[in-house]
Structure formats: structure tokens, C-alpha cells
Amino acid sequence: MIEYYEPVTRLIVANNVRLGVRAWLALARLLKRFHRLEYLDVRRTSLDESTMPLLCRVLKLNCTLRVLHLEDNHLSGILTRNLVWGLRTNTLLQDLYLGHNKLTPEDAKLLGSLLITNRTIRLLDLRNNRLQDTGVLFLSSALEEQASGLQLITVWSNQITANSMSALGRALAFHTTLEGVNLALTLWVTKEWNV
Numbered sequence: 789m790i791e792y793y794e795p796v797t798r799l800i801v802a803n804n805v806r807l808g809v810r811a812w813l814a815l816a817r818l819l820k821r822f823h824r825l826e827y828l829d830v831r832r833t834s835l836d837e838s839t840m841p842l843l844c845r846v847l848k849l850n851c852t853l854r855v856l857h858l859e860d861n862h863l864s865g866i867l868t869r870n871l872v873w874g875l876r877t878n879t880l881l882q883d884l885y886l887g888h889n890k891l892t893p894e895d896a897k898l899l900g901s902l903l904i905t906n907r908t909i910r911l912l913d914l915r916n917n918r919l920q921d922t923g924v925l926f927l928s929s930a931l932e933e934q935a936s937g938l939q940l941i942t943v944w945s946n947q948i949t950a951n952s953m954s955a956l957g958r959a960l961a962f963h964t965t966l967e968g969v970n971l972a973l974t975l976w977v978t979k980e981w982n983v
Contacts, residue, residue, distance in 0.1 A: 802833065803832045804834070807839070809838060820849065827855040828857070831857045831885070832859070837866060844873060847875055848873070848878065854881060856883070858889070859886065859887045859888045859913075862889060864890045864895050868889075868899070872902045876905050876906060884913065885911075891918060892920075895917075896924070897923070899914070899930075910965075911940045914941065921949055923946065928959040932959050934963065936965045937965060938965065939967045940967060943970065956969060
């Protein structure tokens with residue numbers, strides 16, 4: 789039934805935890821076939837170790853997606869690794885939303901490696917995860933190495949303290965296209981550091 793709507797440019801299947809493997813297979817076929825689909829919202833769905841590779845294979849083939857919402861899917865660990873593998877050579881995706889996924893510093897390291905190789909992602913939303921200072925240090929290092937591409941990164945509510953701010957500041961100064969880092973509601977302020 790979904791294949792009937794080929795002229796669609798935005799597809800939202802969010803808040804659907806009952807999507808099974810057959811639904812993800814159909815979605816993967818749709819992403820390969822549709823040449824106008826630019827926006828996909830699959831937040832709060834049933835992505836897991838059996839369905840994530842289906843999505844990532846299509847992302848690797850440079851489907852026409854420009855915006856991908858993957859919030860609140862618990863993508864930490866192997867699922868983040870799959871996502872990075874799928875996006876490493878993708879040259880079309882521009883906005884990637886990964887908020888509320890319980891991402892860890894190890895996931896930030898993987899995402900940092902993605903930023904180094906993929907220069908078309910311009911917005912990376914990592915709000916409400918568990919990146920901590922270590923994760924921000926990995927991302928900052930990647931941003932320094934990337935030097936261009938990303939325009940906005942959101943990292944609020946990630947258990948970040950003042951300890952990682954100098955590295956983030958260096959990355960901002962070094963990076964030529966980064967216009968902003970959204971830190972709202974982020975810092976755990978210490979006595980030694982004044983906001």
C-alpha cells in the first residue's frame with residue numbers, strides 16, 4: 789500500500805513500535821525506489837539489531853533523503869555502528885537527528901569518525917543522550933580534523949561539564965563552517981567556572 793504514494797517527499801512513520809521486519813523491508817524498498825523522498829521520520833519506532841541494517845544498507849546507497857529523524861530508538865552500541873557504516877559514504881543526507889537515544893561516549897567516538905569522512909551532514913542533533921565530557925572530547929577532535937561541513941551541533945542535556953568546553957572552543961575556532969553549538973541546559977556548572 790505504501791508504494792502507491794510515489795510522489796511523496798516527506799514520510800512520517802514515527803511513534804509506531806509495532807513495525808516488524810516486513811514493514812522495514814517495505815520501507816527499505818521504498819527508499820530505493822522513490823526519487824523524491826527527502827524527509828523520513830522514524831522516531832520512537834522498532835529499530836533493533838535485525839531491522840537497523842535494512843535501513844543502513846539503503847542509506848549507504850545514497851537514497852534521496854536529506855533529513856532523517858531517528859530520535860528515541862535506543863541506538864546505542866551496535867546500532868550506532870550500523871548507522872555510521874550506512875552514512876560514511878552517503879553524500880546526500882544533511883540533517884541527522886539522534887536525540888534521546890542513550891548514546892554513550894563510545895557512540896560519540898563512532899559519530900566523530902563519521903564526521904571526519906562525511907562532509908555533507910550539516911546538522912547533527914545529539915540532545916538528551918549520555919555523551920559526557922569524554923564524548924564531547926571525541927566530537928571536538930573530529931570537528932577539528934573535519935574543518936568544514938557541519939554547521940550546527942546540538943549537545944544539550946548530555947552530562948557535560950566545563951571540563952570539555954576548552955576542547956569544544958578549539959573545535960569552533962578551527963572549523964570553518966560550524967556556525968553554532970547548541971549547549972542550552974547542558975552544563976553542570978562547577979564553582980571554578982562562571983557561566
